[in-house]
Amino acid sequence: MTDTLSAAGGETAGVPEFPMPRAARCPFDPPPGLRSLQEEGPLARVRLWDGSTPWVVTRYAEQRALMADPRVSADITRPGYPAQAPMPKGSFASFILMDDPEHHRLRRMVQAPFTVKRVEEMRPAVQRIVDDLIDAVLAGPKPVDLVEAFALPVPSLVICELLGVPYDDHDFFQDNSKTVIRRDAAPEERAAAGARLNAYLDDLVGRKLAEPADDLLSRLTGRIEAGELSRAEAAQMGVLLLIAGHETTANMIALGTLALLRHPDQLALLRESDDPKLVAGAVEELLRYLNITHSGRRRVALEDIEISGQVIRAGEGMIMANDIANRDPEVFPGPDDLDLRRDAPRHVAFGFGVHQCLGQPLARMELQVVYSTLYRRIPTLSLATDLDRVPFKHDGQVYGVYELPVTW
């Protein structure tokens, strides 16, 4: 083999490190290093924190094919799985890191409230939440941190209501979630935060067993009583849904707002239109353009897989860098432009294959309500600091901003 990118045999010199840094002046664009790899070919080797050299898949077509391939596993316990960071012992991850049939068995149990129709029924309630929070922002002092005052509360209130988690505990679960998904948190620190969330959800499941209410956790207790689900599995699913349900959408709200403030012509489209089609399309385009889950989907091959002239060997890791696939010029012309009128529903910001985001109908609806309301109600919304001073989540498994001072 003469291919210098194939690092078999432990020869890792020249293999770029992953994750890669973004360019300092382009906080919305994927790392330039990923763009270069994509130009060279659909697959390349990268080096992770532990010295391993899995594949990174950079082009859209190959990513979709591999994410939908049953020979590709999401099981984090398999040798060769390209972990984001040292894995603490006794991790708590639920079906997001499992394969079928276990994945399917568990996912089906929590799917009901996330169907398109059920989510649509929640729209008026979400609109009220958004309106009330904006009322409070307008009545309060300025500048204000939009993350704290708006971006985090919206999805947190919604997922709490849906799961049956008391919103009063939001400081506790928001802080611990942040630690769990920080790439550079020490393994013990992350393990401790995960364990605290797990204990909290386990306790809640216990309370719902004693006193069921009309929420998702209570419905899971029915499964426990029927012997279809263990209490530990229920608590782990609760943790997954709680974290995934608020961190992601919150980042889309804050980072999306910042991106729009930097593209005033695009922001004007949302401010001046009440066409639900335009709003829905804007949500898809912002999902594509920002692709906040910037650590890539992590997978490992169960068998040898031939793709685009390469062979991924059984046991080799793969990282599907969705951020750069969503900027693949073959699929999205002018990929680095934010163009809210672009028809981009085929993006992979929610992943692809059987793990494709369970909460996507909810995320879409929440973002549609937010983007169609916030800029109309606060038309003079503006950044209250320099872009250079905005703290971006370069160290997060999910990208976004830690704070967004705004005024109006």
Next chain:
Amino acid sequence: MNVIVDAGKCCGAGQCVLLAPDVFDQNEDDGIVVLLDATPPEALRAAVREAAEVCPAAAITVEERP
């Protein structure tokens, strides 16, 4: 056009319902796809093809009959 869904493959992400609500629905209990119309009229066919294309689980097959 003849539409076939494989409920065993479906992961309930609901993309098909968003695109073609007159052709696809989701089961209330577990979000799994329900086919409402296996032979959709001309006006819906583009959306159905799009649904088959974006379905993450390859659960939708479209047979184009002459």
